[in-house]
Amino acid sequence: MLDSQIIELYFARDESAIVRTDEKYGRYCRAVAGRILSDRKDAEECVNDAYVGVWNAIPPKRPRNFKLFVGIITRNIALDRFDYNRAKKRGDGAEAAIDEFASTLSDGGMPCDDVLALREIINDFLASLDSRTRIIFMRRYWYMCTVEEIAAGFKLTSANVRVILHRTRRRFAARLKKEGLMR
């Protein structure tokens, strides 16, 4: 079933929309959630919560890219739940990625609340990267892939990937600071 057809089901308030979403993107969402939450049951609950989020968001929203729309909601819910997991000393899949990302940025202060400016600058920054570096950066900090997975995908050593990530994080933090987006 096409995305547009699934979205139409949401607009018609047809509960089979959720079934269709799960058929098409369930595994993708579980992958997104599963890399953040190491517990399969938590990931499953997170995906179910994401479907509720999609149900509540459509209508009125009509996402252009439905797969990513569902994925982003799933990621946010998983990140929210991640704190809970950590408090319980469970789940360390994404912890390293979150820690290294936060530690680099927190050196420069806190990001400002200007979402529009952040959007513009962050995307401009990503556009300035070569595609390999950009994909490595996004896989690590958006999809929470492990360094080893990323290295295998690009036939690089883990050390090489870590260096690339480190340099990119620093460039990222420097750019935000330069643009006055850290306070």
Add this chain to the structure above:
Amino acid sequence: MNKKDYIKLLNVVDERYIEEADPGVSAEPVAIKPRPTKARRKKSAIKYAAIAAAVALCVTAGGLGLFLPIDYLPDVSMYADSEYYSLIEKLNAYTYNGPEYKNNFQKILAAISGLGSGGSVDKDDAQGPAGGGMGTDDEGSASPDGSGGGQGESYEEITDNQTEGVIEGDLIKRSDEYVYYLDGSALKVFGIGGENSQMVGEFVFNTENYFNCTAQEFYLSEDCATVTAVMTYYDKECGTCTSLIALDVTDPEDIRESGRVTVTGSYASSRVKDGKLLLATNYNIYAHDIDYSDPSTFVPQIDAGDGMQPLPSEDIVSPEVLTSSRFTVVTQYDATSLESQGAAAYVSYSADFYASSERLYFTRSFSEKNESGNLVRSTTMTEISCLNYGGDELVGEGSVIIEGSVHDRYSMDEYEGILRVFATTSWSEYKDNETYYSFGISNANVSLYCIDISDFSVVASVENFAPYGESVQSARFDGDTAYVCTAIELSDPVFFFDLSDLDNITYKHTGTIEGFSTSLIDFGEGFSVGIGVGSYGYLKIEAYVEDGDNVAPICSYEADAYYSENYKSYYIDRENGLIGLGITDYSYEGNERGRYILLHFDGYKFTELVNVPLVGENSVKRGVYVDGYFYMFGTGDFRVVKIA
């Protein structure tokens, strides 16, 4: 600000970068076992030591029964006197989760290695509810029975039923004097009088006492004396319920409820044939809630005015082995009196069904997994179950399993003892075990299967005939021919199949053209009309005709507009060459965007006859042409236009 808030900064990243980095799209991630850290090595050492200890324990334990298989299937023999005992046994077998370990040795070993690794895989307490609520959808229930009554009105069928003589429910029905339209929770009756038409009566369903109460669709009896509406709602005690409500409409100014029957479960679909109303509802059995001493926890209930009663066991048909705790339940009623005709059936869960003149076909999709090494190939399969409703009782005739998934009921058709089915065959491959969350690859194509319904064997097929990656978007059968539209996203081959000789099935196609059709309509005289989207994802209506070795597009109508893919929202009048539908047109501003258009197709081109504002979701807008006037109905809106 905590750490996770920093990483949430990436929420504002453009979708293209997220997509670009998707591990399932570009370079395939490989599960790598990281080199053990010191801590991990220590853990591993503990783990191995524990396992060694377990092995030693095993040796010393000798014949202590460690290897005797564990079998905890609950005993339900105490319910042997229950009329539902056969069903209880099947449910018990299905809902039983199976032992976590095959024997005590495995159990002990797992416990020990769990200690060593510092965690456990919470295999969890069981069955759980089988899915949430399920969608209601299309079809409806209805009417005719031809016995007297009424005011001399005559019934005019306007729903474009898939099977001739098998009536589908709709939001609109008409007689020669009135148009009946279900507007939200109100049935409205409009006199047919051209520009002077107006609403003459209204019946508002009581929705205040129920949660999430929705009037789905309705039927009008052949004598035009009774409207039978389908309504769903949520009840605290019974869960989701579906009611059939009969209304006496002999006097449109004084419409009264004349009967009601309620069945537990959500509405799936319905049909009316020869005065018999077939209602399909979807019913969930919640494993945690099952109490075999209380049939209401596992048997659908029917309330025909004397309180909820479980369906009699003799009316329940169920497969030998249950494969799901979600069921589609089919019940039969007299279409106007709503008297139960005592037949019911459990079949595999199905969101919709296809009804031929004598049989109902239900589809259930599932995945079949085959492992090769650490690579898992998951293939979508569909079980098609058949119930014969031609006699006094529903009779299960059999089932067949085909590869692929069935897009909708229009992808199935029974003709001269053969069920023809278009299916999207799809599979995906991924690496199993620790890479549960890995991203795999998937693929799709389209196949045609011809199934002999005397023994449910596949007697002919054309497999994977579409371009790589395509899936069924719409299909339509017409006798021994068939049209099917396939697409990936915005490329659209329309195939024409000649099924007159199953030993020599031939097909031809349009080649790739822009857009694709979400509905294909056999428009008569060799024409097929596709309603779908064009190159920019907006509305495109296109006519096709078989032309020598090809299927040729003749003409098209495009608008910068969205439309509903609900087939019943289209007005199809083959006799007058008319196609009507509600649209949201972005070339207009604000409230003017909600519109209704009526096109005329003369075999060469589409001519726009009507394009007027109409309020409401496109899926609930309806139109009908009567004697030179076109009547349009929306949410709280009604318009009449004279057609030149």
